[in-house]
Amino acid sequence: MSKAERIKPDLEFIEELQSVGGQDIKKCYQCATCSVVCPLSPMDNSFPRKEMAWAQWGLKDKLMGDIDMWLCHKCGQCSDLCPRGAYPGELMASLRNIAYRSLVGPQCLGKWMSSAKHLPKLIGIPAILYLLIWLISASIHGTPFPVGHEGEIEYGLIFPPLWTVDLIFVPLLIFVLYTFYKGIKNLYAEFDKQPRTFVIGYEKPKNILVSLWQVIKEEVVTHKKWKDCGEEQDDQTKFQGHLFLFYSFVALAIVTALLSASFWADIFGIWEHSYPMAFFNPLNLLANIGAIGLVVGLVYLTKRRINDTGRDASTFYDWYLLGIIWVVAITGILSEVFRLSEAVGLTYISYYLHLISVFMLIGYLPWSKLGHFVYRIAALAYARKIGRISTEIENNKNKLYVL
Ligand code: SF4
Ligand code: SF4
Numbered sequence: 001m002s003k004a005e006r007i008k009p010d011l012e013f014i015e016e017l018q019s020v021g022g023q024d025i026k027k028c029y030q031c032a033t034c035s036v037v038c039p040l041s042p043m044d045n046s047f048p049r050k051e052m053a054w055a056q057w058g059l060k061d062k063l064m065g066d067i068d069m070w071l072c073h074k075c076g077q078c079s080d081l082c083p084r085g086a087y088p089g090e091l092m093a094s095l096r097n098i099a100y101r102s103l104v105g106p107q108c109l110g111k112w113m114s115s116a117k118h119l120p121k122l123i124g125i126p127a128i129l130y131l132l133i134w135l136i137s138a139s140i141h142g143t144p145f146p147v148g149h150e151g152e153i154e155y156g157l158i159f160p161p162l163w164t165v166d167l168i169f170v171p172l173l174i175f176v177l178y179t180f181y182k183g184i185k186n187l188y189a190e191f192d193k194q195p196r197t198f199v200i201g202y203e204k205p206k207n208i209l210v211s212l213w214q215v216i217k218e219e220v221v222t223h224k225k226w227k228d229c230g231e232e233q234d235d236q237t238k239f240q241g242h243l244f245l246f247y248s249f250v251a252l253a254i255v256t257a258l259l260s261a262s263f264w265a266d267i268f269g270i271w272e273h274s275y276p277m278a279f280f281n282p283l284n285l286l287a288n289i290g291a292i293g294l295v296v297g298l299v300y301l302t303k304r305r306i307n308d309t310g311r312d313a314s315t316f317y318d319w320y321l322l323g324i325i326w327v328v329a330i331t332g333i334l335s336e337v338f339r340l341s342e343a344v345g346l347t348y349i350s351y352y353l354h355l356i357s358v359f360m361l362i363g364y365l366p367w368s369k370l371g372h373f374v375y376r377i378a379a380l381a382y383a384r385k386i387g388r389i390s391t392e393i394e395n396n397k398n399k400l401y402v403l
Contacts, residue, residue, distance in 0.1 A: 009058030010060040020098060022087075022095075024085060025052060028056065028084055028088070030052070030053060033082060039077065040073060040075075041071070042071075048078055051088070051091060052086060072092040096376075099375070100372050103375070109364060113364060130359075141157060145344045169359075176362060184378045191382055206384060245301070248292075248293035255290065305318060321370055324357055
C-alpha cells in the first residue's frame with residue numbers, strides 16, 4: 001500500500017499567484033477541457049489541468065519544479081474554452097513569471113521587474129552611469145556636443161567604445177551569463193527533485209547537449225511551437241512577431257560582436273577599424289536590416305497585444321518588454337537618422353537614450369520576460385532529455401517515460 005502524503009498548502013504562495021495573474025484559479029472544477037484542447041500538451045499526464053489543482057492546493061514546491069509550465073507557449077486556447085473562466089493559460093504564465101523571478105539573486109531585481117513603480121530605479125542605474133561618462137567626455141572636449149576634425153559626428157567622442165561597450169557591456173554580459181548559468185542550475189535542481197513514473201521498455205534518456213541541439217534545431221530556429229500554438233485559432237501574429245524579433249536580434253548581435261572585434265583588432269594593429277560605417281558597408285546594411293526586422297516584429301506583437309481583450313492584456317511584464325525593445329529600436333534608428341542629417345545635439349541625446357535602453361534590455365535580462373526565452377530553451381532541453389517531449393512522442397511512436 002502506498003504511503004499517504006500530507007498536503008501542506010502554502011497560503012502565501014496562493015496569494016502571490018493570485019496577485020500575478022492566477023486570481024481565478026479557485027473557479028476551476030477540474031473538468032479537464034483545458035488539457036484536452038491544449039495543442040502542446042503530451043498525452044501522458046497532460047497540462048494545465050493538474051497545475052490548476054496544484055495551484056488551488058498551494059503546492060509551491062511541486063509547481064516550481066513542474067517542467068510542464070515551460071512547455072506551454074501561452075496560446076490562450078485553454079483559457080478561451082474553459083467553461084469556468086478560470087484562465088489556466090494565465091496561470092501557466094504566472095507560474096513562469098514567479099519561477100524566473102525567483103530562480104536567482106539579487107532578488108530585489110526580480111521584485112523591481114514586477115511592477116511599474118520600480119521603473120525609475122531600473123532606468124536610474126544606466127542613466128546615471130552614462131551621464132557620468134557624458135560629463136567626463138564633455139569636460140575633456142570642452143562641449144557636450146563635440147564633432148570631429150571635419151565636422152563629422154562620432155558617437156565615440158562622447159561615449160568612447162572602450163568605456164561604453166567593452167568596460168560596461170562585457171562585464172554586464174558576463175554577469176548575465178553567469179546569472180543564467182546559476183538560474184538554469186537551480187531550475188534543473190528543482191526538476192530533479194520531482195518524482196517520475198517510468199514506463200518500462202522505452203528509450204534511454206538522452207544527453208543534455210544532444211537534447212539542447214535538438215531544441216535549437218527543431219524549435220528555436222523554426223519557432224515551430226509558436227506556429228503550432230496559433231494554428232487552431234488561425235492566428236499567426238505571435239509566431240510571425242517572435243520570428244522577426246528573434247532573427248533581428250541575431251543580426252544585431254552579429255553586428256555588435258564584429259564591431260567590438262574590429263575595434264580590438266584595430267588596437268592591436270591587425271585591422272583598421274572605421275566607425276561610423278559607410279552606408280553600404282555590409283555590416284551597416286545588416287544592422288539596418290536587423291533594425292527594420294525589429295520594428296516589423298514589434299508592430300506584429302504590439303498590434304496583437306492591443307487587440308488582445310483578454311483578462312491579462314496589459315500586464316507590466318508584457319508591456320515592459322515590448323516597451324524597452326521599442327525604445328532600443330527607435331533610439332537606435334533616430335541616432336543614425338540624426339547623425340546622417342548632422343543634428344549634433346539630437347544625435348547624442350538619442351544615442352544616450354539608446355545606451356540606457358540597451359543596458360536595461362541586457363542587464364535585467366534574467367529577470368525580464370525575455371529571460372524566459374533562455375529558461376524555456378533550458379527546460380525544453382531537459383524535457384527532451386528525460387523524454388517528457390520527443391519527436392517519438394509527438395509521432396505517437398515510442399513513448400519514453402513520464403514525470
Ligand atoms: S481550468 Fe477550466 S477547463 Fe481546465 S479543468 Fe479547470 S475548469 Fe476545466
Ligand atoms: S495557453 Fe495554450 S499552450 Fe498553454 S496550456 Fe493553454 S492551450 Fe496549452
